[in-house]
Amino acid sequence: MLTDRHKAEIDDILSRYPVRRSALLPLLHLAQKEEGYVSDAAMKEIAAILRLTPPQVYETVTFYTMLSLKPVGTFHLQVCKSLMCALAGSDNLLGWLQARLGIKPGETTPDRLFTLSAVECLAACGTGPMMQVNEDYYERLTEEKVDRILADLKRDGTSPLKSGPFMWPEPASNKS
Amino acid sequence: MPIYEPVLLKNMSQPGYTGSLKDYEKAGGYRALRTVLGKITPAEVTHLVMKSGLRGRGGAGFPTGVKWGFLPKDYKGPKYLCCNADESEPGTFKDRQLMERDPHQVLEGIAIACYAIGVETAYIYIRGEFVLGANILESAIAEARAAGYLGKAVLGTDITIDIHVHRGAGAYICGEETALLESLEGKRGLPRVKPPFPAIAGLYGKPTVINNVETLANLPHIVNRGPDWFAAIGSPPKSSGTRIFCVSGHVKRPGNYEVPMGITARELIFEQAGGMRSDKPLKAFIPGGASAPFLTPAHLDVKLDFESVAQAGSMLGSGGVTVMEEGTSMVWAALRLTEFFFHESCGKCSPCREGSSWLVQTLRRIMAGQGRMQDLETLTDLCQNIAGRTVCAFGDAEVSPILSTLKYWRHEYEELIRAAEAAGPAELLMPTATRH
Numbered sequence: 001m002l003t004d005r006h007k008a009e010i011d012d013i014l015s016r017y018p019v020r021r022s023a024l025l026p027l028l029h030l031a032q033k034e035e036g037y038v039s040d041a042a043m044k045e046i047a048a049i050l051r052l053t054p055p056q057v058y059e060t061v062t063f064y065t066m067l068s069l070k071p072v073g074t075f076h077l078q079v080c081k082s083l084m085c086a087l088a089g090s091d092n093l094l095g096w097l098q099a100r101l102g103i104k105p106g107e108t109t110p111d112r113l114f115t116l117s118a119v120e121c122l123a124a125c126g127t128g129p130m131m132q133v134n135e136d137y138y139e140r141l142t143e144e145k146v147d148r149i150l151a152d153l154k155r156d157g158t159s160p161l162k163s164g165p166f167m168w169p170e171p172a173s174n175k176s
Numbered sequence: 177m178p179i180y181e182p183v184l185l186k187n188m189s190q191p192g193y194t195g196s197l198k199d200y201e202k203a204g205g206y207r208a209l210r211t212v213l214g215k216i217t218p219a220e221v222t223h224l225v226m227k228s229g230l231r232g233r234g235g236a237g238f239p240t241g242v243k244w245g246f247l248p249k250d251y252k253g254p255k256y257l258c259c260n261a262d263e264s265e266p267g268t269f270k271d272r273q274l275m276e277r278d279p280h281q282v283l284e285g286i287a288i289a290c291y292a293i294g295v296e297t298a299y300i301y302i303r304g305e306f307v308l309g310a311n312i313l314e315s316a317i318a319e320a321r322a323a324g325y326l327g328k329a330v331l332g333t334d335i336t337i338d339i340h341v342h343r344g345a346g347a348y349i350c351g352e353e354t355a356l357l358e359s360l361e362g363k364r365g366l367p368r369v370k371p372p373f374p375a376i377a378g379l380y381g382k383p384t385v386i387n388n389v390e391t392l393a394n395l396p397h398i399v400n401r402g403p404d405w406f407a408a409i410g411s412p413p414k415s416s417g418t419r420i421f422c423v424s425g426h427v428k429r430p431g432n433y434e435v436p437m438g439i440t441a442r443e444l445i446f447e448q449a450g451g452m453r454s455d456k457p458l459k460a461f462i463p464g465g466a467s468a469p470f471l472t473p474a475h476l477d478v479k480l481d482f483e484s485v486a487q488a489g490s491m492l493g494s495g496g497v498t499v500m501e502e503g504t505s506m507v508w509a510a511l512r513l514t515e516f517f518f519h520e521s522c523g524k525c526s527p528c529r530e531g532s533s534w535l536v537q538t539l540r541r542i543m544a545g546q547g548r549m550q551d552l553e554t555l556t557d558l559c560q561n562i563a564g565r566t567v568c569a570f571g572d573a574e575v576s577p578i579l580s581t582l583k584y585w586r587h588e589y590e591e592l593i594r595a596a597e598a599a600g601p602a603e604l605l606m607p608t609a610t611r612h
Contacts, residue, residue: 016342017340018254021361021363022342022361022362023362025343025359025362026342028345029343029345059364060362060363063347064304064344064345064346065347066305066346067346082266082512082516083266083466083516084424087424087425087498088424120515120519120520121265121266121267121466121516123268123271123272123303123305124269124272125267125269125422125430125496126431127430137305163308164308165308166269166277166308167188167273167276168430168432169431169432171188171190
C-alpha cells in the first residue's frame with residue numbers, strides 16, 4: 001500500500017492543493033515510480049485517498065502517455081521520433097536499438113530489462129537524436145554512445161552519459 | 177557576427193554559475209522583488225509591465241500586462257497564477273534551459289507576478305518528462321523559502337507567496353492554457369470552451385493567470401532596468417525584448433540563441449547557428465514551432481518578430497526554428513508532424529480527432545507510393561474542415577504543415593502520386609475511422 005510507505009509524502013502532496021483531485025497526477029507518478037506501472041490496486045487506493053471512484057482515476061490515467069497500465073522493463077528506452085529528431089537521425093538510432101535489443105518499439109526484452117518505445121517530442125530538439133530512459137535524458141546520441149549507455153545500464157543501473165542541467169550550446173568556458 | 181547582450185541567459189553564461197541561490201544573489205538576484213514588494217503598488221507593477229510591451233513567449237504572444245488586467249478588480253477570494261512550463265511544442269527547448277540552469281530567475285519572476293496580481297499560490301505546471309527540471313525547481317523553492325523570498329511574510333511584509341511544482345504526465349495539449357487547468361485539477365487535459373476566460377473562471381473556477389516560463393523570467397529585468405529599457409530592445413512597439421530562439425535541424429550549431437526580436441531568419445540561421453551543416457542549401461524552415469507554417473529560402477530576410485512573421489504567412493509562435501536542407505522530402509516532413517498531431521489530439525472535437533487520423537492515413541498512403549491525385553483534394557478539404565472548427569487552436573496548428581507544404585512544394589506530392597499512378601491502377605482507399 002502506498003499509504004503505508006509514503007504517508008508523509010502523500011500528506012505533503014495533498015497539502016499543496018485546495019481541491020483533493022489535483023493530487024491525482026502526483027499520486028499516480030508516485031505509484032508508477034514504486035511499481036514501474038500503475039496497477040489496479042494503486043488506482044483503487046488512490047481513488048480512496050482522493051475520494052474519487054476508480055473509473056475517475058482510470059479515465060485520467062488513460063489520457064496521459066507517461067502513465068502505463070502494463071508493467072514495462074527495468075529500463076524504459078523512449079526514443080523521440082518527431083520531425084526535429086528525425087532530421088538529426090532518430091530513425092537510424094531506433095533501428096540500431098532494435099537490432100541491439102532484438103525487439104521492436106512497444107516490446108520488452110525477454111529478460112524484462114529493456115522496453116523500447118518511439119515517442120513524440122521531448123523538448124530536446126537541438127540535441128537530437130535523443131532518448132529518455134526512465135527519468136533521465138540522453139542526448140546527441142551516436143551508435144557508440146548508445147552501446148555504452150546500454151552496457152552501463154546493465155552493469156550499474158545508470159550511466160554517466162545522462163544529461164545534467166541543460167544548456168546548449170554550452171557556455172564557451174565550459175566546453176570540453 | 178554581431179554579439180548581442182544576453183538578458184535571460186546572462187547568468188548561466190558566466191563561468192562556474194550553478195544556478196544556486198548564492199550565485200543568483202551574487203548576480204543581483206531578488207533585487208527586483210525587494211524593489212517592488214510593499215514599495216510599489218501592484219497596479220504600478222502591472223502598469224510597468226504593460227509599458228514594457230512584454231508579450232507572451234509561449235506561442236500566442238498576448239501582451240502580458242493586458243492579460244493581468246483582465247482579472248476582476250477587488251476580487252476577494254483566492255486567485256491563482258500558473259506558470260506554463262509544459263514546453264511541448266516540437267522545436268522548442270528554451271524553458272527547460274531557463275529552469276534547469278537559472279531556476280531562481282524564474283521563481284523571482286513568478287513572485288513578482290504574484291505580487292502584481294494579488295496571488296498567494298502559484299503552480300508551475302511542468303511537463304512530466306522534465307524530472308530533472310522539476311527537482312531543480314523544488315530545491316530552488318526550498319532555498320528561496322528558507323531565505324524569506326517565498327512562503328509567509330515574504331521579506332518581512334505581510335505578503336504570502338507559495339509556489340508549487342506540478343508535473344504533467346505526457347500530453348502536448350496540456351500546454352494549451354485551459355487544458356493545463358483541467359490537468360492541474362486532476363482530470364484529462366481537455367481544453368475548455370471559452371468564454372469564460374481563465375482570468376474570470378480559471379483554476380477551480382477562480383480568476384487565474386497563465387504565463388509562460390520565459391515571459392515570467394523577463395519580469396525581474398523589466399523591474400531592475402525599467403520598462404523603457406525593455407521596450408527599446410528588438411522591434412518596438414509590437415515586438416519588444418529579446419527572444420530565445422531554439423534552432424534545430426540541419427544547422428552546424430543547433431541550440432538556444434537569445435537575440436533581440438527582429439533579427440532576420442538569415443542572421444539567426446547562418447550567423448548565430450553557424451549555417452547549414454553540409455554543403456546542401458537550405459530548403460525550408462519552420463519559424464515558430466510545429467504549429468507554424470513552413471517557410472522557404474525566399475523568406476530568409478523576414479524579420480523574426482510577431483508582425484513580420486505573421487505577414488510572411490507563418491507565426492513566431494514558441495520560437496522554435498527548425499531548418500531543413502535540400503533533399504529533405506517535404507511530404508515526409510509534413511507526415512512526421514501530422515503524426516505528432518494525430519498522437520496528441522485530445523479527442524474532444526470530432527474534426528480534430530477524426531481529421532488528424534484521416535490526414536495521417538492519406539499522407540502515409542502518398543508516401544507509400546499508393547497515392548492518387550484525389551488525395552490532394554482530400555487533404556485540402558480535411559484541413560479546411562478542421563481549422564477554425566475546434567474548441568482550441570490545436571485544429572489550426574495541425575493543418576499548418578500540410579497546407580504550407582502543399583502551397584510551396586505541391587510538386588513533391590504530385591511527383592510521388594504520378595509515380596504511383598504510373599506503377600499501375602490501385603483502388604482509391606478512403607480513410608477509415610480513428611485507429612489509435
